[in-house]
Ligand code: HEC
Ligand code: HEC
């Protein structure tokens with residue numbers, strides 16, 4: 182789920198620290214990188230933090246003229262994200278082999294990229310075998326890093342460079358800047374979660390205060406019920422209401438440092454007290470674990486992006502029964518290609534133009550029984566309309582729920598001129614509150630097309646309002662984009678959002 186990366190406002194070097202010790206910022210932001218010869222600029226993979234900027238900061242900081250080696254400012258908040266999943270921060274490829282130290286244990290049977298995450302060996306609670314990873318499938322027996330917080334940052338840096346154990350050398354996969362960030366993280370930002378989380382994994386915080394904070398900071402993406410972004414699958418959904426009680430240590434780490442690769446706010450960057458984090462945890466432990474939407478809509482869009490299957494290479498058997506739409510291959514397997522973004526098939530937008538197939542829509546099928554819809558999806562009604570070979574029953578059920586309960590005729594939201602009937606001024610608030618974090622205030626931060634033919638949120642809103650409305654309500658397949666339906670939007674909200682999005686740049 183970490184395919185796309187964001188350069189975010191997480192790059193502050195002078196982060197105010199809420200770590201165990203309180204040290205003047207000027208003292209903690211610089212660190213001497215030992216054991217490095219030529220003063221080259223941070224090599225290797227560099228993340229969105231832009232090491233050039235950080236180096237510039239170091240050059241003007243009090244330690245810049247330090248006689249030993251190269252002085253680099255470390256950002257402990259970025260270090261915390263590197264500790265979670267460093268390649269999502271540096272935008273490097275995820276490792277495919279096992280970490281060299283992995284073979285020295287046999288109890289944790291994971292392999293590949295997971296074995297390279299600091300958290301997999303040292304724990305979300307920083308206590309390794311002395312904490313939550315002291316039993317269960319994550320047990321490795323490896324030590325924690327909490328005790329290292331008392332050491333000088335130079336010593337931690339040396340350990341990251343393989344100075345204490347050659348197999349603990351991360352300098353081949355991360356640059357000097359990243360190792361400096363990690364060293365600052367270990368020495369400045371670790372906390373003992375014991376004050377926040379009791380023996381039964383319950384938060385010691387106040388859920389009522391947490392609710393206020395949650396609604397201000399988290400609900401715009403995760404939804405009021407915490408179920409607008411699914412971290413799991415359709416068959417086994419995972420929402421904030423699962424993570425907070427099951428793994429409160431992970432929850433606390435992510436809330437403090439942010440989610441690697443995504444513009445999720447960081448409690449540290451926002452100067453929250455640790456008790457504020459505990460409050461949000463307390464509230465999140467009461468959130469829904471039931472999905473707000475079935476997930477079928479994303480399957481209707483591009484099912485293989487959700488299921489993780491390979492995209493089909495042949496043509497869907499029914500495709501040969503029409504000749505007007507000349508697309509081929511995977512496109513012919515998308516429900517939307519035959520039944521339309523407006524769910525009306527030949528009676529809607531796909532009634533003319535290059536997408537015309539003449540196939541019917543699915544809006545009428547809402548009146549069928551769930552089993553009659555399933556009979557369409559698993560080929561019992563028409564053997565050429567069989568999707569049970571490419572999707573599991575939970576996915577087919579989600580599609581049936583979508584067809585029966587979640588489709589709606591949205592044509593009334595758009596006038597004959599293709600313009601939304603909504604109010605762009607109200608829509609702007611929705612866009613700025615939820616969409617802008619990932620798509621930018623002008624909707625141009627993500628280009629869905631290419632350099633030659635760029636496609637932005639504004640482009641889709643103008644060119645294809647039904648597609649925009651589908652994605653805004655249900656999210657983007659395979660990406661953790663919030664589902665508007667789970668944010669509690671009415672159709673008026675949707676129309677307003679569309680109206681504003683239609684004012685955004687299209688190229
Ligand atoms: C595959 C497991 C594994 C991974 C991944 C891993 N470590 Fe370690 N780490 C260990 C082991 C084992 C030790 C201790 C023993 C040693 O040095 O021989 C250790 C020791 C440490 C120490 C203590 C060093 C000291 O001298 O005080 C720190 C700090 C540390 N690791 C930080 C990290 C950070 C940060 C990352 C992520 C970049 C990381 N580790 C990734 C296994 C791992
Ligand atoms: C700008 C949108 C945004 C905001 C605001 C936001 N998050 Fe997130 N959050 C995300 C995204 C995106 C992910 C990554 C999901 C993925 O990779 O599947 C995520 C992941 C998480 C995870 C990790 C879940 C897991 O197990 O992988 C937690 C915990 C979390 N968020 C909590 C919060 C809390 C608490 C707040 C408020 C303090 C918050 N988030 C605010 C977008 C956001």
Ligand code: HEC
Nearest residue numbers: 497499500513514515516519540541543545546557568580
């Ligand atoms: C290659 C084109 C094509 C694809 C892809 C396709 N369908 Fe169909 N679908 C049809 C045709 C043709 C019919 C039959 C219409 C008829 O005979 O009345 C149909 C019928 C249906 C019906 C019954 C409609 C009714 O009113 O009785 C439903 C529901 C349905 N499809 C859902 C889906 C879903 C969900 C997907 C994606 C998993 C999907 N279809 C993918 C072509 C397609």
Ligand code: HEC
Nearest residue numbers: 185615616619627629638641649652653657660661662663
């Ligand atoms: C947590 C980040 C996040 C948030 C918040 C978010 N999106 Fe997205 N959105 C994405 C990602 C990732 C994609 C995939 C496109 C890409 O490859 O960049 C996407 C894709 C889209 C697309 C379709 C692109 C295509 O392939 O055709 C539309 C339309 C869209 N978003 C609209 C919105 C709107 C409207 C909102 C606010 C209601 C929103 N998004 C909020 C991350 C987000």
